[in-house]
Amino acid sequence: MSGQHTTELVVFVALFLVVSGMGFVAAKWRRPKDIESLHEWGLGGRNFGTWITWFLVGGDLYTAYTFVAVPALVFGAGALGFYALPYTVVVYPLVFLVLARMWSVSHVHGFVTPADFVRARFGSPTLALVIAITGIVATMPYIALQLVGIEAVLKAMGITGHLPIIIAFAILAAYTYQSGLRAPALIAFVKDTLIYIVILAAVIYIPAKLGGWGSIFDAAAEKFAKTPAPGDGILLNANNQLQYITLAFGSALALFLYPHSLTGVLASKNRNVIKRNMSALPAYSFLLGLIALLGFMAIAAGVKPIVNPETGKGDNNTVVPVLFDQMFPDWFTGVAYAAIGIGALVPAAIMSIAAANLFTRNIYREYLNKQATDAQEAKVSKLVSLVVKVGAVLCILLLDPQFSIDLQLIGGVVILQTLPSVALGLYTRWFHKGGLIAGWATGLAAGMWMLYLIPNPANGKLHFGGSAFPLANFGFDTKATLYAGVIALTVNLVVAALATLIFRAAKVADGEDATSRGDYFADEGDPKVKDLDLSGAH
Amino acid sequence: MSSPETGQERGDRSPWNWLLFVPIVLPLLTFLFNSDEPRVAGFPLFYWLQLAFIVVGVVCTTIVYRMTK
Helix, strand or coil: CCCCCHHHHHHHHHHHHHHHHHHHHHHHCCCCCCCCCHHHHCCCCCCECHHHHHHHHHHHHCCHHHHHHHHHHHHHHEHHHHHHHHHHHHHHHHHHHHHHHHHHHHHHHCCCCHHHHHHHHHCCHHHHHHHHHHHHHHHHHHHHHHHHHHHHHHHHCCCCCCHHHHHHHHHHHHHHHHHCCHHHHHHHHHHHHHHHHHHHHHHHHHHHHCCCHHHHHHHHHHHHHHCCCCCCECCCCCCCHHHHHHHHHHHHHHHCCCHHHHHHHHCECCHHHHHHHHHHCHHHHHHHHHHHHHHHHHHHCCCCCCECCCCCCECHHHHHHHHHHHHCCHHHHHHHHHHHHHHHHHHHHHHHHHHHHHHHHHHHHHHHCCCCCHHHHHHHHHHHHHHHHHHHHHHHHHCCHHHHHHHHHHHHHHHHCCHHHHCHHHCCCCCCHHHHHHHHHHHHHHHHHHHHHCCECCCCECCCCCCEEEHHHHCCCCCCEEEHHHHHHHHHHHHHHHHHHHHHHCCCCCCCCCCCHHHHCCCCCCHHHHCCCCCCCC | CCCCCCCCCCCCCCHHHHHHHHHHHHHHCHHHHCCCCCCECCECHHHHHHHHHHHHHHHHHHHHHHHHC
16 A cells, blocks of 8 residues: 555556457457458447447446546535436436337448438438537547546556556557457456456445445545535435436437447347347446445545646545555455456447547548448548547647546537437438538537536636536526536527428428338348348448 | 348337336436435435336336337
C-alpha cells in the first residue's frame, strides 16, 4: 500500500500481454476464406452465435469507463448514480423487437452501419452522411474515455506519464488492424471472466471486512448528510427523481444508437441469437448494480481519491482502484486492475471498428470512390481504425481529460438525435428525409444550448457541467431537473413531424425506399438472406 | 429456430410483446422504491428492489422470446 506496487504491476502486465497475444491470434480464429471485406474484418463474418454475441456485446457496452465512472458517481452523489441500473434493465426489452428488425433488414441488404440503413430507407445520401458523422463524433470521445479508465488504474499503481498508455494503444491498434472484430470478440471472454471474478470477490469479501452491507449504506448516508450539497444521499429527493427517470430512459434509448453497439448485433448469425441475448445480457446489469455499490464501499472504507497534481483536486475516478488496493492482497489487486485495463481494450477496439466502418461506407464509398471493391473497403477501414485510435490518444495527451468526459456527455445527447431516422425508421417511412434532417439539426442545437447552460458547482465549471437541465430555465417555479437529451429529442421529433408536413404540402420530392416490408422479418435460411454472399456483392 | 416460410408475409406482431412494457415501465416508477425501509440483508429498499427488477426483465423477455420464436 505504500509505494510498492511491484506484485500488482507484474500480474497486470502479464495478463495484458496474454490478452494482446490472443488479439493477434484471433485473425486465425473461425478462419475466413478471405478477411479482406468489411463483412469479415468489420463484422467477424456475420456468423457469431449466442455465446460469442453475449460476450461481445456485453464486453462492448460495459466498458472500463463504466467500471470506473459509475462507482465514482455513486461515491460523489449517491442514489442518482445508481441510474445506471434501471438504465440497463429498461434497455433490453426496449430494443428487443427493434434490433431483430435491424438485423433482418441489414442482412437482406448487406448493411454494415446504421447510416447504410438510413441511406437505403430514405434514399438520401445526405441524411446518411449526417447520421454517419453524428455516429463518429459521438464515438470518438467514448474511445478516449477508455484511456481514462486505464489511466485511473495506472495512477493507482503509482505510474504517471503517458508512455504506458501510448504503448497499450499501439498494441491494441496493431491487433485490431490485423484481426478486425474477431480480436475483441475473443478477448471479451477473458475480460468478462476476469471482471466477474473480481466483482464477485469484491462484493463478498469487502462487505465482510467492512461490517456488512447495512453498515456500508449507513456510512454512506452519514457522509451525505454532512455534505452541504442538496442533491446527494442514499435516496432520491423531490428534485432529482425526474432526472433519474429521464436519465435512465434517455440513456436506454441512446445505447443501441451508438454504432459500436450495433456492430455486435449485426455480427450475430440470426434473429434468435439477438432475442436470446436480450434476456441473457441483463446478467451484466446485475454486475453493474454491484459495481455501482463499490462507490458506497469506498465511502465506508474511508477511501481518499488520488489528487490530480495538475488541478490539485481529488480525482473520483480513482476511488475504485484505491479501494481494491486497500482491501485486496497485492496479487489480486493486480488481477482486478488487469480486468479494468483489459476492459478498456475490448470496447475501444469495437468502437474504432464501428467508426472506421462509418467512414468507409458512408463517406469514402459514397463520395470518394463509388466503385470501391470489398478489398478496398476493408483496407480503408483498417487504416481509419488506426487514425481513430491516434485521435483518441491525442485527445488524452493534448486535452484535459475532463474535456473527454464533457464530450462523452455531449455524445449521449448527440447520438439520441439519430433516433427518428435509425430506430423509428425501422417502423415507419412516414417522415420526409428533409424533415428528419431539420429535426436532427434543431434537436442538436437545442441539446448543445442546454448543455452549455448547465454549470457544475462542484468543480467551478460554468458550462457543460452535467446533463441535468433545470426546468427553472423554462420559467417553471421548481428546482427539478430533466435529462437534457430527452428534451432535445422531443424538440427533434416535433420539428421532424412539422417539417415533414410542410415538405409534403409543398410537394418537395422525397427519397426512394429501397427496402420492402418482408426485409424486416427475414431470418437465417431465407433465400433473401442467403443472397448475402459474404465474400462478395451487396 | 423458426422455419423459413419462403415468400410468405411474416411479421413480428404478437400479443406477448405487451409483456415487454412491464420491465420498461417498472424501473422508472421511482415512488415504488425510493425508500430506505424495509431493508433486506442490509440493503435499503431502493437498492434491493431495483436489483430485483433485473429478474423481472429477464423473465419477461424470456417469455416473449419463447412464445414468439
